[in-house]
Amino acid sequence: MPFTDRTDAGQRLAHRLTPLADQDVVVLGLPRGGVPVAHQVAAHLHRPLDVVVVRKLGVPGQPELGMGAVGEDGVRVINDHIRRRAGVDATHLAEVERRERAQVDSRAARFRGDRPRTPLTGRTAILVDDGIATGSTARAAAQVVRAHGARRVILAVPVAPPEAVDALRDEVDDLICLETPSMFLAVGQAYAHFAQTSDAEVVDLLSRDHTGPSSVPGPPPSSTTADQDVTVPAGTVTLPGHLHLPAQPLGLVIFAHGS
Template structure:
């Protein structure tokens, strides 16, 4: 099955997530492509929408190997096993953390503007992306959401590679994927329209969701 676009995928994913409708839920989209999907899921659940911006801190000599993940508010989750095996010293680790933390805070300010981060403490957090290929970003997002106080993490995507789904079982409390195909080349192959999501669209979706939540609270 191919989704028409991210909005179509989000509507279908929202239906699958209906079992969360009466719970204290926050939906977090991974920018940029995950946010249009998350917006539809949040609408289906009547839940607030926000972004979760994470950055992986790579080993100095092998950047694709993550030794830590950082999120906003100074959250740092270190993989002590990777740090130890790679022989990374504290100075290199902290330098990488500072570099990626600055990137996180810059992106958060740009995308969210002057709105405050929606609190996650004690709540069910639904992390949404437009697809999961390797799972490395999703894994980092789960770790950061947990560090920010999430009581339960539901990782949701329209499509997920089979190996990634298996590996992510220990990172999220529940994994919800509409498709876990045997043959997975790239996320884009499961969409008719997979054009890039721009920052302006992400900002507009977040602002619209915030207005909707404010109106519902009145």
């Protein structure tokens, strides 16, 4: 698998985006899973981190199949091909859209709290997610940030199917994708660990100052524990090891010796 977890993916993506460090950039994570990835990018570039909240419009009875998406400020993207194939009429589409718009408003308030939206007018917006499946959510997010006045929109993700990348190139000014597997099944297939990101983790990451020297990329706080054997690829060899991770660690110590 290309990525260990979202932290690993974010750090790799951050290094690809290093040339943007001297530009007026705002990093925008797509909650929830895109925010830990965006955290690494914002910390590496020393630029502010915010969210752009969009919701997939799932086909009734098949919520994982997206027929479009809605975002803040009334943005709406519909994939008519999927909608027609699924037999969704205007009435059912309106019901799904009404429900998801309420979620957009609620989540935006929950994630930001009393903090104002980071201004985008005249700036470069880097949209970051943990991966792309159909691209409807990313497309809606790009339209949201353009409506907020972003001068340039860059979409940066660790993994996506080639056809989604091709379809999205016209929606943004630049698109960076680290992995485009031809046999794409789901975003999670690119990760060894793909646990769900919690609302609390998103709120915590957004509350951090990413613009100063203390914003060196690091793993977000975890409420889980680990005690397992692991293997670490090191060039042409693989090193065996043991990982012990207590709940809510302050940091990690990695000990390696040559015996």
